[in-house]
Amino acid sequence: xxxxxxxxxxxxxxxxxxxxxxxxxxxxxxxxxxxxxxxxxxxxxxxxxxxxxxxxxxxxxxxxxxxxxxxxxxxxxxxxxxxxxxxxxxxxxxxxxxxxxxxxxxxxxxxxxxxxxxxxxxxxxxxxxxxxxxxxxxxxxxxxxxxxxxxxxxxxxxxxxxxxxxxxxxxxxxxxxxxxxxxxxxxxxxxxxxxxxxxxxxxxxxxxxxxxxxxxxxxxxxxxxxxxxxxxxxxxxxxxxxxxxxxxxxxxxxxxxxxxxxxxxxxxxxxxxxxxxxxxxxxx
Amino acid sequence: xxxxxxxxxxxxxxxxxxxxxxxxxxxxxxxxxxxxxxxxxxxxxxxxxxxxxxxxxxxxxxxxxxxxxxxxxxxxxxxxxxxxxxxxxxxxxxxxxxxxxxxxxxxxxxxxxxxxxxxxxxxxxxxxxxxxxxxxxxxxxxxxxxxxxxxxxxxxxxxxxxxxxxxxxxxxxxxxxxxxxxxxxxxxxxxxxxxxxxxxxxxxxxxxxxxxxxxxxxxxxxxxxxxxxxxxxxxxxxxxxxxxxxxxxxxxxxxxxxxxxxxxxxxxxxxxxxxxxxxxxxxxxxxxxxxxxxxxxxxxxxxxxxxxxxxxxxxxxxxxxxxxxxxxxxxxxxxxxxxxxxxxxxxxxxxxxxxxxxxxxxxxxxxxxxxxxxxxxxxxxxxxxxxxxxxxxxxxxxxxxxxxxxxxxxxxxx
Numbered sequence: 001x002x003x004x005x006x007x008x009x010x011x012x013x014x015x016x017x018x019x020x021x022x023x024x025x026x027x028x029x030x031x032x033x034x035x036x037x038x039x040x041x042x043x044x045x046x047x048x049x050x051x052x053x054x055x056x057x058x059x060x061x062x063x064x065x066x067x068x069x070x071x072x073x074x075x076x077x078x079x080x081x082x083x084x085x086x087x088x089x090x091x092x093x094x095x096x097x098x099x100x101x102x103x104x105x106x107x108x109x110x111x112x113x114x115x116x117x118x119x120x121x122x123x124x125x126x127x128x129x130x131x132x133x134x135x136x137x138x139x140x141x142x143x144x145x146x147x148x149x150x151x152x153x154x155x156x157x158x159x160x161x162x163x164x165x166x167x168x169x170x171x172x173x174x175x176x177x178x179x180x181x182x183x184x185x186x187x188x189x190x191x192x193x194x195x196x197x198x199x200x201x202x203x204x205x206x207x208x209x210x211x212x213x214x215x216x217x218x219x220x221x222x223x224x225x226x227x228x229x230x231x232x233x234x235x236x237x238x239x240x241x242x243x244x245x246x247x248x249x250x251x252x253x254x255x256x257x258x259x260x261x262x263x264x265x266x267x268x269x270x271x272x273x274x275x276x277x278x279x280x281x282x283x284x
Numbered sequence: 285x286x287x288x289x290x291x292x293x294x295x296x297x298x299x300x301x302x303x304x305x306x307x308x309x310x311x312x313x314x315x316x317x318x319x320x321x322x323x324x325x326x327x328x329x330x331x332x333x334x335x336x337x338x339x340x341x342x343x344x345x346x347x348x349x350x351x352x353x354x355x356x357x358x359x360x361x362x363x364x365x366x367x368x369x370x371x372x373x374x375x376x377x378x379x380x381x382x383x384x385x386x387x388x389x390x391x392x393x394x395x396x397x398x399x400x401x402x403x404x405x406x407x408x409x410x411x412x413x414x415x416x417x418x419x420x421x422x423x424x425x426x427x428x429x430x431x432x433x434x435x436x437x438x439x440x441x442x443x444x445x446x447x448x449x450x451x452x453x454x455x456x457x458x459x460x461x462x463x464x465x466x467x468x469x470x471x472x473x474x475x476x477x478x479x480x481x482x483x484x485x486x487x488x489x490x491x492x493x494x495x496x497x498x499x500x501x502x503x504x505x506x507x508x509x510x511x512x513x514x515x516x517x518x519x520x521x522x523x524x525x526x527x528x529x530x531x532x533x534x535x536x537x538x539x540x541x542x543x544x545x546x547x548x549x550x551x552x553x554x555x556x557x558x559x560x561x562x563x564x565x566x567x568x569x570x571x572x573x574x575x576x577x578x579x580x581x582x583x584x585x586x587x588x589x590x591x592x593x594x595x596x597x598x599x600x601x602x603x604x605x606x607x608x609x610x611x612x613x614x615x616x617x618x619x620x621x622x623x624x625x626x627x628x629x630x631x632x633x634x635x636x637x638x639x640x641x642x643x644x645x646x647x648x649x650x651x652x653x654x655x656x657x658x659x660x661x662x663x664x665x666x667x668x669x670x671x672x673x674x675x676x677x678x679x680x681x682x683x684x685x686x687x688x689x690x691x692x693x694x695x696x697x698x
Contacts, residue, residue: 012298013376015368025408032405032414040393114384115406116365184314278368281361282304 018270018277020118029121034128041129052133053140056092060085067205077207078239082145086237087204087230089137094170094226095195097130101174102181102188109284119277123174127167134163145238155236162233169225169262175269179276182283202226207234208248221249225258292377293339294458294489295346295363300372302333302358302513332358334513335372340506342377342457343487345480347500347507347521349528355513356493357462360384363491364460378457378489381407383447390443392436396427399435400450407454417453425449426472445472452479459483462493477503497525497670525670529639530570552589553648553656556626557582560644560665571635573669573678578632581646583657585621589650592618594629596646598637599661606637606676612652636677639669 020026042049064081067073074080104126105112105119112119138159146152181187201224208231211217220227232245246252276283305327332355340346350356361367363374364382390399400421404414422428425445435443451459480490480503494500500507500521507524509517509531517527562568563576571577581594595610609631611618621627629646642665647658669678 011375012373013365015362015365024410028411029405032402032411036391036394036398036402039398040391110390111406113366115382116380117406186314190314281366 016116016119016278016281018118018120018274020116020120022118026118026121026124029117030124030128033121033125034132037125038129038132049136053137056085056088056137057140059092060088063088063205073206073210078241079145079148079150082141082148082150082238083207083234084204085141085144086233087202089134089141090166090230090233091199091202091204091226092137093130093134094166095199096133097127097167097170098173098177099191099195100130101126102177102191104174105178105182105280106284113281113284119280120175120273123171123178123273126178127171127174130170131163131167150238153236153240158236162229162236165225165259165262166229168266172262172266172269175273176265179269179273179280182276182280198224198226203230203234207242209243214250217248218250218254221245222254222257223261225262228255228258292342293375294342294344294377295340295491296375297339297359297363298337298373298375300333300336300359300362300369300374301331302355302362302367302370303329303331306330331513333362333369336510336513336515337372338508338515338518340489340491342489343484344506345484345490345504346492347504347524348491348493348510349495349497349500349507349524350510351528351532354510356510357384358513359510360460360462360491360493376458379408379455380458380460381451381454381456382460382462383451384460384462390435390447393434395434396422396431396438396446400446403447403450404454407450407456409454421446421449421453424452441469441472448476452483456488458489458491460491463495497528498672500525501670522670529668529670530572548660549647549655549657551657552587552650552654553583553585553592555581555583555646555648555657555659555662558644558646558659558663560663568665570666570668573635573637573639573667574680575635576632577635577665578630579644579665580631581629581644581662582626583629583648584626585623585656587623588621589656590620591616592621592627592648592650592656593652594627594646594648596629596631596644599643599645600637600676601641601643604676606642610649634680635667636679637667638674638676638678639667639672641666 014021041052060081064074064084067084068075068080074084077083101123105122108122111117112122177187177191201220203220208217208220208227211220221231222228228245228249231243231248234242235244246255249255249257306329307327336355336359348356348359358367360382361384362369363376364380364384366382366384390403394402397418400418401411401414404417404421405411409417422431425442425448427442427446430438430442435446438446451461477499480492484490484503492499492504504521506519507521508515509524509528511531516531517524558579558581559567560569560571561578561580562571565578568577579596579598581596583594585592591612593610593612593616595608595612597608598606600606611629618627643661644663644665645658645660646662648656650656671678
């Protein structure tokens with residue numbers, strides 16, 4: 001090979017990877033990138049943040065009119081508007097984080113191909129931006145919820161406990177999707193369809209009680225972590241009388257299923273992303 | 285630098301190879317995969333780097349040169365940690381700052397201020413450090429008045445200035461720079477090289493990929509020449525630059541680019557061949573400036589003729605005549621030739637023409653009046669040289685600069 005005295009040279013550099021060996025840098029970079037891009041969206045157009053808020057609100061407006069005036073799906077549900085809006089905002093967070101992550105790595109080609117940095121920064125920044133958005137949207141939700149007569153409760157402070165698993169689920173998918181998209185460009189349309197399915201498979205328009213059989217209710221709560229989280233959100237944020245997640249699942253034990261799904265997606269996502277990370281710059 | 289790292293090369297590359305897979309038919313959708321599950325994707329392998337090894341000492345200004353596609357940018361990207369080497373190992377001792385291509389990772393929609401901070405963090409600063417150094421960056425780039433402007437409204441030269449400033453202010457121990465400075469204006473280029481010299485004196489290590497041989501010769505301590513992914517030459521910048529020029533002209537000199545111009549003459553003679561030779565009498569399409577060379581032309585006579593002459597004119601690419609000579613300047617009595625006889629004409633001289641392509645237009649004449657055959661731009665040769673002075677020829681000469689004599693000044697004043 002050469003006449004270099006390899007023993008004195010220390011450790012060879014590893015090349016690009018997901019974590020990059022320096023977690024502080026990963027964090028700094030993710031936060032900085034997220035803030036910059038958030039700023040861009042915020043100040044990018046004249047109405048700036050209003051648009052970010054309008055999207056879920058408009059969707060809410062349409063769905064509210066349809067499902068209270070025409071279909072009457074919301075009839076008899078306590079605080080239906082609050083339930084609907086909370087569901088939409090939480091789901092918007094999820095779809096924002098995942099849909100935007102799909103093309104995230106490919107979109108930042110000029111960074112990925114020119115600078116060495118922990119590749120995980122890219123999906124992580126997307127997730128952070130979605131969180132920023134969610135926090136602002138939740139302020140709007142708060143105003144609305146109070147306006148519709150929901151009593152403030154101590155349980156509201158448990159909200160982070162709901163947002164954490166939702167974020168982990170979205171983060172796992174973000175890693176998986178952004179890494180896959182580099183190789184398979186049809187991940188994008190596929191994921192759009194999956195998001196549609198998930199939207200209707202989650203108790204957003206409806207509440208779980210509407211489902212005809214106990215088995216069906218269990219299936220939804222077991223195999224759709226978003227549903228699990230939404231059920232719990234309705235219980236602890238809006239309507240105490242609504243069933244909580246473990247009742248809906250038919251027992252605390254069964255919550256292990258959505259828990260395992262979230263964890264599994266997280267591990268799978270990281271594994272795939274970590275495996276692809278060294279070659280992303282070449283494959284793009 | 286820590287004490288323990290004294291004496292260790294800043295960058296050591298040990299047997300690094302890198303190849304890229306280039307799919308013959310790109311299967312980039314799942315649908316195609318599902319429809320043709322047994323069709324294996326076929327790949328062409330392109331060896332960008334093959335068993336490259338060298339070490340760069342701390343404080344060295346090291347040039348990496350090579351033709352397009354020789355693997356120098358791939359090597360730099362491996363050093364920067366953007367690509368992972370297939371085999372071999374790269375040892376880097378110290379913080380690396382990279383400057384690869386225009387406006388590294390700048391976001392066109394963000395203002396300069398935000399881009400500088402983002403870029404700083406990208407290159408390894410903490411957010412606080414990036415904020416603190418912002419003023420120095422913008423001052424160095426001389427872009428204070430444009431700091432709130434979005435990057436998309438910057439000219440490419442301004443972007444390069446900004447990117448370069450960030451890279452310099454990051455305070456890295458090792459700088460990797462990929463031929464980008466050509467974009468900036470002359471004043472900024474000079475400023476860059478001033479900075480390089482300062483950094484070099486401070487003991488920073490600089491690896492510099494470029495096509496600009498004069499920059500290599502001016503600034504680099506050593507250089508490496510890559511060709512087809514292998515190190516062809518490593519050593520003194522002058523030698524490496526010379527080999528580079530040789531290599532690039534050798535590849536680009538197959539046949540003259542210029543279209544042949546129709547010949548003239550009354551057809552009583554025909555110029556059959558014209559060519560160039562180097563000092564060893566070998567036919568060449570490239571000759572080196574400052575070395576002996578010769579031009580040759582062979583003609584056949586179609587009718588008997590007494591004392592014919594063959595002459596030639598040398599021109600450069602811009603049709604500027606450089607020199608003309610004729611055989612009857614040496615001897616007007618060249619003898620008698622019968623129909624079918626051939627004559628060879630040759631001009632030996634030291635190549636003093638400026639680097640570039642030189643065309644020869646030979647002709648055969650009789651008594652200085654009758655043109656028997658004339659072949660404008662019949663052949664050409666590339667003059668290889670590392671230095672472009674702007675003149676038509678570069679004559680060997682001495683040049684000197686001395687301090688003026690005080691006594692003389694005194695006398696002049698008296």
